[in-house]
Amino acid sequence: MIGFDYGTSNCAVGVMSNGQPKILSLGENGRFTPSTLYSPSRDIITHWLYQRLSEAEQADFKLKRALPLQRSQNIIRELKLDGISPELSFGQAALDNYLDEPEEGYYIKSPKSFLGASGLVESQINLFEDIVAAMMSNIKTLSENAEQREITKAVIGRPINFQGLKGEESNRQAINVLTNAAKRIGFKEVEFQFEPVAAGFEYEASLTQETKVLVVDIGGGTTDCSMLLMGPEFKESTDRTAHLLAHSGVRIGGNDFDIQLALKGIMPNLGMNSLLKTGKPMPINSFSQAVAINNVNEQTEFYSQANRRFLEQLKRDSAEPDVFERLLTVHDHKLSYCLVNGAEQAKIGLTTSELQNIDLAVLDEHLNVEVSRQLMLESSLSQLKQISQMMENAVLQAGCKPDVIFVTGGTAKSPVLNEYLKAQMPDIPLVIGDHFGSVTVGLARWANRIFA
Secondary structure (H helix, E strand, O other): OEEEEEOOOEEEEEEEEOOEEEEOOOHHHOOOEEOEEEEOOHHHHHHHHHHOOOHHHHHHHHHHOHHHHHHHHHHHHHHHHOOOOOOOEEHHHHHHHHHHOOOOOEEEEOHHHHOOOOOOOHHHHHHHHHHHHHHHHHHHHHHHHHHOOOOOEEEEEEOOOOOOOOOHHHHHHHHHHHHHHHHHOOOOEEEEEEHHHHHHHHHHOOOOOOEEEEEEEEOOOOEEEEEEEEOHHHOOOOOOHHHEEEEEEEOOOHHHHHHHHHHHHOHHHHOOOOEEOOOOEOOOHHHHHHHOOOOHHHHHHHOOHHHHHHHHHHHHHEOOHHHHHHHHHHHHHOOHHHHHHHHHHHHHHOOOOOEEEEEOOOOOOOOEEEEEHHHHHHHHHHHHHHHHHHHHHHHHHHOOOOOEEEEEOHHHHOHHHHHHHHHHOOOOOEEEOOOOOHHHHHHHHHHHHHHO
């Protein structure tokens, strides 16, 4: 049995060993595997899964995925003629393959961000289910290799609300995709636990008395908040309903900070703040779409041929056409993920330094930009205010103040974010947890409790 943190930014697996949780090492990626997938072609993903099913499962799967499976046969033949492997890659290897040739293949980062999206047709939901199943299959195999035994039971972490506009309908859609994917690749028993609650379980293990804990889990795609009544007398309980005093969540996470930093830090160098020949400001919608990697509709619109023609017209109308040409380069070479990855690496660098450079040689040989903590604060202020409001809502919902605020998640490492959160409730102690591991080990504890 495992605790499975299928995260927006990273995937991790926790197990209990000698009464204590540990995070498994997942091959060359170590304990945290980036939530990324690269395929030579989109339809190869479905074929890759089909090959790994039993004969009985293949028959049913073939009925549901007939068209992509048929297309994949032709694509595989073409790839072999070109000497290209039809295999998928995951984690850092997937990112490396994408960065080598951004305009080739099919790359996806953070598919969890799309699972609650509204307006998806059946074929899109099927594709996301296949993507999730492929990624889960890879993690399951690596976990079983690490443990040298079959794994059939999993508690999977989930946000309070998935990214989506339809509330509980979006949540149900996302949970169905995750459940179907997990069952298909061999998990016989699957349960879910709120990610901030799981993070709270890990903090609870250190408590010696009853404590009201406001857990703030800043994930890759969502930020969730839970007010929990915790303490040593509750640790063995399998029903914590009465101890969950409040839940709140917003569809803002580390990816959004990366996107905003890319928009404010990079896009001015592509013409975002320039003028048209008429003296009017340049329309900014295309610049926003270019970096909106967590929005299927926006990315589809940006990379459409109609938008390519629109960008050509904007270039002709631009007072600085040579600068605007860089946005056309993003479109033609599918560089959205490349730009946001540059912003993400800069965000990480700003954890330990005041300034960071972003190399943009993919757009222009000698182009690089400098970003600062101050720019990160300014670009993310709207998102930070929403997180602050979410914390206040959880406190109001609970009807009591917390004794401590426990913050976890990768973005929680940022001094920009830490200082902002401390300023919101300055009279309450703020504890920073294991930035990546709190949810994973908390899920492992819960899996051990409910499956034992």
